[in-house]
Amino acid sequence: MNWRVTFVVLLLSVSTVALAQEEGPVAYQPDILGVGRLFLVALRVPADAPQIDISVPPQVELLDRTPLPTDREIRKYYFRTLEAAKQADIVFAHPEGPVTVSVEIWSYDDLRELRELKGVQLPRRWPLGERLPELKQGRTIITSEQEQSARGEPGKQWLDLTDDEIWALQPDSTIPRWHWVNITQGCPVHGDEIYRGRAFYPWSKPTSAPYAWKIRCPVGEELYPSNDFANYDFTGGDFPDDGIGGGYIAPDGTHYGFIAETAQAYAHHMLAVAPACARSYLATGNIEYVHKALVALSRLAVEWSYLATMTHHRHRNNVAQVERLGQSRFDEGPFLARTGFTVYSIDQPGYQRSHAEAYDMIWPAIDQDDRIIPFLHTRGLTHIQSHEDLRRFIEEDLMAVWMQGAMDGATSSNEPRPQWGLVTMARCLNYERGGEFMDWLYHAPGGKMRYFTVNNYFRDGAPYESTGHYNSVHVTGIGPVVEGIELLRALRPETYPHDTYPSFTGSRAYRSIYDFVMNTVNIDRVYCRLGDTGDHPEFRVDPRITWNSASARSLEHAYEIFEHPKFAWALANAPGWSPSSEFPYSREQIEAAAAEWPDDWNDASCLQDGYGLAMVRSGQGSNKRALWMMYGRARGHAHDDMLHMGLDAHGSEILAQLGYPRNWSAWEGNWMTQNQARQIRFISMT
Numbered sequence: 103m104n105w106r107v108t109f110v111v112l113l114l115s116v117s118t119v120a121l122a123q124e125e126g127p128v129a130y131q132p133d134i135l136g137v138g139r140l141f142l143v144a145l146r147v148p149a150d151a152p153q154i155d156i157s158v159p160p161q162v163e164l165l166d167r168t169p170l171p172t173d174r175e176i177r178k179y180y181f182r183t184l185e186a187a188k189q190a191d192i193v194f195a196h197p198e199g200p201v202t203v204s205v206e207i208w209s210y211d212d213l214r215e216l217r218e219l220k221g222v223q224l225p226r227r228w229p230l231g232e233r234l235p236e237l238k239q240g241r242t243i244i245t246s247e248q249e250q251s252a253r254g255e256p257g258k259q260w261l262d263l264t265d266d267e268i269w270a271l272q273p274d275s276t277i278p279r280w281h282w283v284n285i286t287q288g289c290p291v292h293g294d295e296i297y298r299g300r301a302f303y304p305w306s307k308p309t310s311a312p313y314a315w316k317i318r319c320p321v322g323e324e325l326y327p328s329n330d331f332a333n334y335d336f337t338g339g340d341f342p343d344d345g346i347g348g349g350y351i352a353p354d355g356t357h358y359g360f361i362a363e364t365a366q367a368y369a370h371h372m373l374a375v376a377p378a379c380a381r382s383y384l385a386t387g388n389i390e391y392v393h394k395a396l397v398a399l400s401r402l403a404v405e406w407s408y409l410a411t412m413t414h415h416r417h418r419n420n421v422a423q424v425e426r427l428g429q430s431r432f433d434e435g436p437f438l439a440r441t442g443f444t445v446y447s448i449d450q451p452g453y454q455r456s457h458a459e460a461y462d463m464i465w466p467a468i469d470q471d472d473r474i475i476p477f478l479h480t481r482g483l484t485h486i487q488s489h490e491d492l493r494r495f496i497e498e499d500l501m502a503v504w505m506q507g508a509m510d511g512a513t514s515s516n517e518p519r520p521q522w523g524l525v526t527m528a529r530c531l532n533y534e535r536g537g538e539f540m541d542w543l544y545h546a547p548g549g550k551m552r553y554f555t556v557n558n559y560f561r562d563g564a565p566y567e568s569t570g571h572y573n574s575v576h577v578t579g580i581g582p583v584v585e586g587i588e589l590l591r592a593l594r595p596e597t598y599p600h601d602t603y604p605s606f607t608g609s610r611a612y613r614s615i616y617d618f619v620m621n622t623v624n625i626d627r628v629y630c631r632l633g634d635t636g637d638h639p640e641f642r643v644d645p646r647i648t649w650n651s652a653s654a655r656s657l658e659h660a661y662e663i664f665e666h667p668k669f670a671w672a673l674a675n676a677p678g679w680s681p682s683s684e685f686p687y688s689r690e691q692i693e694a695a696a697a698e699w700p701d702d703w704n705d706a707s708c709l710q711d712g713y714g715l716a717m718v719r720s721g722q723g724s725n726k727r728a729l730w731m732m733y734g735r736a737r738g739h740a741h742d743d744m745l746h747m748g749l750d751a752h753g754s755e756i757l758a759q760l761g762y763p764r765n766w767s768a769w770e771g772n773w774m775t776q777n778q779a780r781q782i783r784f785i786s787m788t
């Protein structure tokens with residue numbers, strides 16, 4: 103893929119800016135800002151020079167600065183924007199003469215203005231270059247049966263927060279977000295000891311409101327950073343992390359992103375509010391939940407609208423954004439593909455779905471919330487005068503930006519999750535111009551549904567990644583995309599004709615997807631574990647399974663489409679299965695269909711010649727055994743496992759590989775984690 107190319111281009115553009123600012127006294131300054139956003143100015147000043155006087159214009163506020171004495175030649179000044187300005191001049195009384203730093207500050211309306219950056223239309227909002235042409239006209243996802251059977255109040259905790267507190271759950275997107283404080287160095291005090299016994303994300307991130315902006319080391323339980331970031335202290339204590347100027351920089355020059363990992367956790371936290379409140383409203387009818395969901399959706403709409411134009415402050419998924427001196431600048435953009443708004447793009451499709459469903463859940467009750475418009479006025483959103491304005495605001499500034507983001511690759515994830523996210527939000531909006539979303543879904547390189555099942559699975563129906571979780575995404579996700587397309591078609595048959603958007607479930611390739619997940623079960627209990635999945639092998643008699651790398655709902659979907667007894671057999675013999683609320687068949691019907699399928703259908707040896715799996719099987723009952731070999735090559739989350747062998751017997755895995763990576767560098771390419779029937783590296787065999 104061209105991920106690496108993007109990264110290289112990104113590094114080049116960063117270094118270009120650095121060069122441009124290398125000469126004079128200004129080491130870093132931003133170019134264009136939004137209102138209410140943090141920013142940094144960095145000056146080159148001799149370390150022994152006294153504090154510099156600053157003349158600050160009324161549109162910005164000075165929050166903090168590098169304390170003296172300092173032995174560093176770079177001094178950092180931290181600001182926040184207060185109001186829009188065509189040009190706001192900050193004048194520094196630098197020892198070599200006055201230095202003026204000019205910035206432009208865009209209001210909410212300025213950000214929404216149509217403009218181009220390097221030939222790219224901004225804001226990235228569907229339909230590009232236009233205002234939103236229509237509004238949602240009714241509930242289109244949630245059925246009355248689902249409403250009747252809704253239970254539970256997952257949003258209860260949010261009722262305890264004030265509207266202002268919910269509003270504040272969304273961090274300023276100018277603060278870069280990242281998955282790790284420092285992936286290799288760990289903690290500045292305890293180093294990589296933090297990974298002992300906690301391989302992946304060891305830091306703990308309390309999210310109670312109001313945010314403390316502290317992250318806890320799992321070894322010493324000490325909190326970082328030392329400064330009170332929540333109260334605009336960027337520099338205090340021994341481990342200060344300014345979040346926007348390189349993070350905490352240790353004396354040896356190592357960067358630690360305490361604020362970056364914390365900001366990412368907070369951004370996720372915000373995305374939990376609206377779905378939980380909407381679900382609670384559905385179950386209780388309590389209008390207070392609608393109100394809280396609208397507060398959260400509105401806050402997200404402000405941020406999505408900002409990120410539709412200021413694409414350089416999206417989650418760009420590289421640590422360079424955290425460690426650089428000063429935030430990314432507008433003139434470095436635009437950044438579209440694999441830029442996940444507030445969080446990593448792979449998490450976006452799930453949030454797109456949950457927020458589409460949330461909006462659909464509360465939609466009929468939005469007009470009953472008479473406190474939301476006055477509240478939004480306190481946040482400066484005075485253009486929202488009616489509930490229709492409010493719905494337009496949420497649909498245009500949040501959902502239309504999300505839809506364009508999906509079509510730009512900003513919701514890039516394990517496939518077909520991006521397609522699932524888009525089709526769910528398309529169902530929620532149900533616009534007359536929805537054909538534009540469907541055209542992307544069927545024909546664009548990112549959507550590619552027209553040829554997806556043929557091109558994106560091996561010829562035996564196998565997805566192309568590791569077995570277990572990653573492959574299951576391709577199986578559990580495709581059914582909902584198929585169903586979503588048909589549900590859309592039912593809403594507007596004239597907009598989505600079969601001629602233009604054909605059903606693709608009739609192909610043998612589609613059926614093979616569901617065959618593969620059943621055919622690769624060995625000894626009724628385990629499956630061929632390959633690539634990034636599971637743990638090191640351990641003897642234990644596993645419970646019975648009838649499929650792997652899929653879900654009960656996937657097999658229900660397969661039965662609905664094909665009505666084949668094999669899929670009924672999988673459901674009827676799966677321990678604990680009972681029909682889901684979406685499944686139109688009873689257990690008795692499924693058991694009757696399953697009786698037509700022989701119980702020993704999968705006892706014979708089996709070759710899956712797309713993924714490349716040879717399974718030699720024999721034995722009966724608890725003496726079933728399978729010796730198998732991987733002779734193919736998966737493309738995603740794969741290990742160096744060509745000619746890896748596995749043995750399953752006595753109800754357990756006996757011989758297996760070592761599973762999911764324990765580190766992020768040397769694991770996947772290392773043949774020593776496998777049982778190889780070869781002595782040389784895979785690469786030299788091809």
Ligand SMILES: [Zn+2]
Pocket residue numbers: 289290291292293319320321322323324
């Ligand atoms: Zn520590």
